[in-house]
Amino acid sequence: MNRHWILAKRPQGDIADGDLVLQTSPIPTPQTDEIVIKVAYLSLDPTNRIWMNEADSYMPSVKLGDPMRGLVAGRVVASQSKAFAVGDMVMGIGSWGDYCVAPASSFMSLPAIPGISLRDIFAIYYLVGPTAYFGLLDIGAPKIGETLVVSTAAGAVGSLVGQIGKAMGCRVIGIAGGTEKCGWITKELGFDGAIDYKSQDVGSELARLCPKGIDIYFENVGGAILDAVLPHMNLFGRIPVCGLISAYNATQAPVGPSNYPVILIQRLKVQGFIVFDFLSRYPEAYRALTQLHLTGQLKWRLHEIAGIEQAESAVRLLYKGDNTGKLLINVGDF
């Protein structure tokens, strides 16, 4: 039998009890071009909340009564596709369950990378690593000596962005919630400074920590933090818009940034992106991330929770800042 979560109700604001329901049913069977995966790891990501909304976004929303969509890694246990055989290890867009069935086209082989565990390859190389790498390099276009500011700086994407920025020769300031997270990014990861947005005034701290202004703001939150950053942006600054987590649980449309005119005055480049736009270039990110990691310039921490039954309570951690590192459910072994 298969335990799996379905989307029973659309959350109004924060995810509430009963929005997602754990059900038990027979292990699914694949239709033409589908595979069934025995899930080893489920990635929990801020975007999960976007997929629960009624309106489609960069992907269709999850239909009520359907299994909750999620990124998974595991082993193929049944296949009706020429792309994968039983026993193959894969990662891709599946759903929250001990097993899931999905189109083979939504999956790729789990690459073997010497020195990196299968768990870490899935946790870091499938989503958050390429997001940090391509967002910063392609859109942020960092140059030696420039100042980079990143929000959700102690999170999965943000912590990688800051370290890649340091490796590229930038001065890096992170914005994160709480003294533990701020201490981790400065003492362990080598950020040049940190701002605890929960207890400090972001605008005045940016003025103090970025005396030459900000050349790149890697945007993960939106809202008040974006507004506080904008007045400090330098001429021809870049803002890769990666995420807007402060609004994911909002029940009303967020108020626009009052400092929007800075984009014109300072000729800023503001560009959104979705990491899967870069799928064809993933091997480039794998090589760069691996080299940085194996030379001690790129660290990460995982927040791993055991059991598919924990997925619903675990995903809520992301929106309260209660995750420390890349959030994963350990569903079973590879």
Ligand SMILES: NC(=O)c1ccc[n+]([C@@H]2O[C@H](COP(=O)([O-])OP(=O)(O)OC[C@H]3O[C@@H](n4cnc5c(N)ncnc54)[C@H](OP(=O)(O)O)[C@@H]3O)[C@@H](O)[C@H]2O)c1
């Ligand atoms: N564009 C893409 O393709 C792509 C891919 C992956 C992720 N993303 C985006 O990248 C961002 C980070 O994702 P992640 O997977 O690395 O998650 P994460 O940073 O590991 O976890 C989410 C963090 O967001 C912070 N947060 C939550 N609510 C907030 C609020 N109202 N204001 C400010 N910060 C808040 C919390 O950190 P604190 O404790 O510091 O508040 C929390 O720990 C998200 O916006 C996500 O949607 C985009």
